[in-house]
Amino acid sequence: MDQNQKKMSAAAEAVKYVKENAILGVGTGSTVNYFIDGLEPIKDKIKGAVSSSVASTKKLEAMGIKVFDLNEIDSFDIYVDGADEINPEMDMIKGGGAALTREKIVAAVAKQFICIVDDTKVVDVLGKFPLPVEVIPMAREYVARELTKLGGRPVYREGCVTDNGNHILDVHDLRITEPKKLEQLVNAIPGVVTVGIFGKRGADVLIVGTEDGVKVSSRQ
Numbered sequence: 001m002d003q004n005q006k007k008m009s010a011a012a013e014a015v016k017y018v019k020e021n022a023i024l025g026v027g028t029g030s031t032v033n034y035f036i037d038g039l040e041p042i043k044d045k046i047k048g049a050v051s052s053s054v055a056s057t058k059k060l061e062a063m064g065i066k067v068f069d070l071n072e073i074d075s076f077d078i079y080v081d082g083a084d085e086i087n088p089e090m091d092m093i094k095g096g097g098a099a100l101t102r103e104k105i106v107a108a109v110a111k112q113f114i115c116i117v118d119d120t121k122v123v124d125v126l127g128k129f130p131l132p133v134e135v136i137p138m139a140r141e142y143v144a145r146e147l148t149k150l151g152g153r154p155v156y157r158e159g160c161v162t163d164n165g166n167h168i169l170d171v172h173d174l175r176i177t178e179p180k181k182l183e184q185l186v187n188a189i190p191g192v193v194t195v196g197i198f199g200k201r202g203a204d205v206l207i208v209g210t211e212d213g214v215k216v217s218s219r220q
Contacts, residue, residue: 004030006118006209011035013207013214014116017110020045023073025106026060027081028053028099031116035080036060050076052106053099054163070106077109083117083203084196089220090203090219091179091200094194095132098162104194107201116146119210126179130155130170132196133158139191147171150182165210166193 001009011034018024018039024050026032036059039046048066050073051057057067081103083092092115094100107113131152133141144154152171160168176182179199186195208215 001209001211003118003120006211007031007116009214010116010118010207010211011149011217012038014114015039015042017078017080017114017205018025018042018046019077021047022078023047023049023076024109025050025076025079025081026052026063027079027103027106028056028097029082031082031118032056032080033059035116036063036174038064039065046053050106050109052081052102053097056176063131070109073109075109075111078112078114079107080116081107081116083115083121083198084201085123085126086117086206087123087126087179090206091126092198093126093129093131093176093196094198095134095168096129098132098134098157098160098168100132100196101139101162101164101166101194104198104201107198112204113201113217114205114207116207117209118157119208122208126176126197127174130172131174131176132157133169133171133186134162134164134166134193135169136191139158140167140169143191144169147186150185152199164193
């Protein structure tokens, strides 16, 4: 089973969590694209979706699924999204697709966060994947200097402008043993929109596609 097949199996399992007449939160990325594809047979049974990116919105609308503005919705049952890394405590690094801010907002509104990944994304300690930080453009170099003080090596993601019109710094050489603490420290730097650590709002359910099939675990 190759990596794409593992992603597909995790996405197919997540579709089982979608309730009839529900509004669901939909994330961004290659694994989520398989989840959206999996909604095709039940698209007429769901009320609609809230999307975390322009790309996912376009894919959902092309399928005929109504996409709501988050400001219209008080809450919804599930948010389905991937991760660049996830640890045993279900803290995550997200933002490889530059949608981390909207993903974090949508996740905050959802009652349950379902993370879908292949087994290459499961790690003991976060940080091998460079940590994305969305920054206001005028603050980019200042924020980079502050991130260096925290022990990281920030690299400007050239040519990348987020859906919010901001820049991304990818922070290398981190070993993130206290995700929630680092999340708070980075978010407190003036000019940071948000950091790609999802610790305060981690996953509730983890669905992993593996060689031996799908493995599902829940936050204790």
